[in-house]
Amino acid sequence: xxxxxxxxxxxxxxxxxxxxxxxxxxxxxxxxxxxxxxxxxxxxxxxxxxxxxxxxxxxxxxxxxxxxxxxxxxxxxxxxxxxxxxxxxxxxxxxxxxxxxxxxxxxxxxxxxxxxxxxxxxxxxxxxxxxxxxxxxxxxxxxxxxxxxxxxxxxxxxxxxxxxxxxxxxxxxxxxxxxxxxxxxxxxxxxxxxxxxxxxxxxxxxxxxxxxxxxxxxxxxxxxxxxxxxxxxxxxxxxxxxxxxxxxxxxxxxxxxxxxxxxxx
Numbered sequence: 001x002x003x004x005x006x007x008x009x010x011x012x013x014x015x016x017x018x019x020x021x022x023x024x025x026x027x028x029x030x031x032x033x034x035x036x037x038x039x040x041x042x043x044x045x046x047x048x049x050x051x052x053x054x055x056x057x058x059x060x061x062x063x064x065x066x067x068x069x070x071x072x073x074x075x076x077x078x079x080x081x082x083x084x085x086x087x088x089x090x091x092x093x094x095x096x097x098x099x100x101x102x103x104x105x106x107x108x109x110x111x112x113x114x115x116x117x118x119x120x121x122x123x124x125x126x127x128x129x130x131x132x133x134x135x136x137x138x139x140x141x142x143x144x145x146x147x148x149x150x151x152x153x154x155x156x157x158x159x160x161x162x163x164x165x166x167x168x169x170x171x172x173x174x175x176x177x178x179x180x181x182x183x184x185x186x187x188x189x190x191x192x193x194x195x196x197x198x199x200x201x202x203x204x205x206x207x208x209x210x211x212x213x214x215x216x217x218x219x220x221x222x223x224x225x226x227x228x229x230x231x232x233x234x235x236x237x238x239x240x241x242x243x244x245x246x247x248x249x250x251x252x253x254x255x256x257x258x259x260x261x262x263x264x265x
Contacts, residue, residue: 001225002211003062005030005053007038008148009235009242010182011068012249014091017208018066019231019250022215027231028060030259034236037144038071039113039180046115050076054084056259060232063225066207067091068181070112074119087214087221094206095177096125099133102199104175106133109168109194112179114139122179136171140164140180147182150241152248153189161186162193175199185249234259 002025004015009031019027030053032038038046050072054065065080066089067073073090081088099108110122116139123135142160151157168176176198178184184202191200215222234257235242246254 001026001028001061002064003028003057004066004068006068006181007032008036009245010147012246013181013184013204014068016249017204021208021212025225026229028057028062029233030056031235033242039115043075046072047076047079054080070180071115074116074121089211091203091207092121094210095201095203098201098206099126100129107173108133108135109173109176110137110179111140114141116179138164138168144182147185150244152185158189161189165194177201
């Protein structure tokens with residue numbers, strides 16, 4: 001199975017993109033709703049959560065781990081690659097590759113959680129490939145809670161997005177990276193407020209495409225990936241808003257199962 005984790009249900013945008021790109025491959029997902037958001041947590045705490053989430057997915061039979069959380073990717077991906085016995089993918093690198101491969105004036109905006117923006121992981125990776133690019137980060141700490149609560153088309157959400165994007169519009173960016181897997185659910189609102197002429201990069205689609213290429217190059221791994229049975233979706237807390245958001249992402253009924261453990265047993 002392909003194991004995917006996020007701080008909540010936003011990472012299901014990654015699961016949905018992988019499902020479309022790799023039909024028939026069984027997925028197991030974990031959303032850590034009881035401890036969301038990760039973006040306001042310390043790097044040490046995020047690394048602890050990321051390892052616990054990955055170990056849970058491995059227990060469920062995951063042969064690949066996908067970090068569908070930019071906050072965790074920014075501070076925990078190296079640690080997980082060192083500790084885990086399976087390939088580890090994260091959402092940052094594929095999006096960065098898209099940034100540098102597209103025609104651009106080299107003025108790149110990044111929106112994400114405080115942890116992601118503070119880490120400067122996007123800026124570091126982009127400038128390693130294109131030192132001439134200018135990268136402008138904007139933390140958007142209120143967007144994840146708004147998505148988790150299902151406030152996807154509220155007047156307040158639109159006002160907050162406009163406020164967050166104002167400084168990036170003043171920077172005259174030509175590309176905007178959605179540096180959080182919750183943000184594709186707000187993509188239409190973001191696009192309309194940043195401007196139709198601005199390219200908006202969705203990291204969930206980027207990582208799904210990269211994973212498909214990886215599996216084409218590793219047929220032995222494909223052979224051991226389980227394709228029988230239903231996909232499984234676990235969360236550390238079940239809420240009506242999370243259930244509604246999950247079904248909005250997939251366009252069908254999703255059975256969110258409560259992970260039993262020391263935090264919620």
